[in-house]
Amino acid sequence: MTLREIESSSMVVRWISNIDLLASVLLIHLVDIFKQGEEGSTRMKIVVDLNRCQSYGQCVFAAPNVFRFHGEESLEFDYAPDDQQRIQVERAAAACPVQAISIGRTPEAKEPTDHSAASGGGAC
Structure with a gap:
């Protein structure tokens, strides 16, 4: 086997590995979409362990519309973007x-309905 053949075979292995990774990510997102349809409308929910957070700010760079610093070290974030x-x-x-940072899903709040008008009054 020549060096060129070895390099080609390792590139094929890396290419297949990347396809497997992409397929796994797509499968996770598809399962999430189907679960959302079964359970009703859900929203993303973010939880940050502020005791663990060391204010490195990598989240602020990765998602500036969601995470931001207030002052020098106080992290603020949109918990349901x-x-x-x-x-x-x-x-x-x-x-x-x-x-x-952990990400979950939470059911969207439905608009409350006012049943007091339909039942003929509110107070007893």
Whole structure:
């Protein structure tokens, strides 16, 4: 086997590995989409362990529309950003050196309905 053949075969292996990784990520997102359809409308929910956070600021660089500093070290963030921010938030969570960011899903709040008018009054 020549050096060129070895380099080509290792490139093929890396290419296949990248395809497998991409397929895994797509599968995770598809499962999330199907779960969302089954459970009703859900939103992304961010939780930051502020005891673990060391204010490195990698999240601020990765998702500036979601994470920001207030003052020198106080982290502020949108705990329920739009799903359009999901990729940036996932990158921010992955970039956190102390892994202080976790992402989940929460059901969207439905508009409350006023049943008192339909039942003929409110107070007893």
